[in-house]
Amino acid sequence: MDKNATRYNVQLYIYDLSRGMARSLSPIMLGKQLEGIWHTAIVAYGDEFFFGGEGISSCSPGGTMLGHPDTVVELGETEVSDEIFMEYLSSLGESTYRGDRYRLFEHNCNTFTNEVAQFLTGRSIPSYITDLPSEVLSTPFGQILRPILDSIHIAPPGGNVINGGRNM
Template sequence: MEQTSAAFSVQLYIYDLSRGMARQLSPIMLGKQLDGIWHTSIVVYGEEFFFGGVGISSCPPGGTMLGPPDNVVELGSTEVNEEIFMDYLSSLGETAYRGERYRLFEHNCNTFSNEVAQFLTGHKIPSYITDLPSEVLSTPFGQVLRPILDSIHIAPPGGNVINGPQNNS
């Protein structure tokens, strides 16, 4: 008997890590307006998935220390089932999205969300999020801050690591 495929809703959760400070301070510090410092995650199959300094993690939607998202964008739906998606995440977690590969500007939570969104729905996440690093680095202050910012690894507490470091005791 052939099983009919189900469609699963896919959402992008957007968090402003600066909690509004970027909007206030960016014109002074960078000479341009930034609306936020964005952390994103993908919500599908009743779980929130994100990438940070420990690798790919998941939690109940809104379940990290960041609390509820500042914005939710409906990305569409997917017919990819959860088992295939988890296999896909496992392979990403073993290769491109291992924790030590995290880079604040080039390879971060938003890079991950964009790739996963395209895998699930064929759509990219909004460009104002993916363009943020180059906007910051295009300013003199961004260039000065780059060595400091490059050393920052963001990993919101409260998630379960998927294919991260196993048994580090």
């Protein structure tokens, strides 16, 4: 490792989309306790990056309609330059993370942040976030709701879409 290389801090912003309702309603509706319905974003290079029904988007940290995150997790540092990172995001935005590829349970904001976290730091995001879809789907109510939930595309307002092949 080059000790003179510039290092960038990488954070995971975690938002509870239910604003606490999942904690109180999940035992009644699902028969199991959920702490939240999680939306996550990667914060690096002075911006917040996330994936939703519009594709990959960015904004200033905490700049979506969700406001400030409920939790911030320090993922570590990266030596990946911001130019290489933007090329990487642009490539993802043209292929794996186009808006039309968004799926609430299988391919969502948390899938994106987990992949980006591993690219930048070699670390995964917390498993309680990545395991949430299978927890919900393992319940009878989750199975009943699946057709409805599969049609939902979450894209927090306030971000700038990063189109494939075009920097912000």
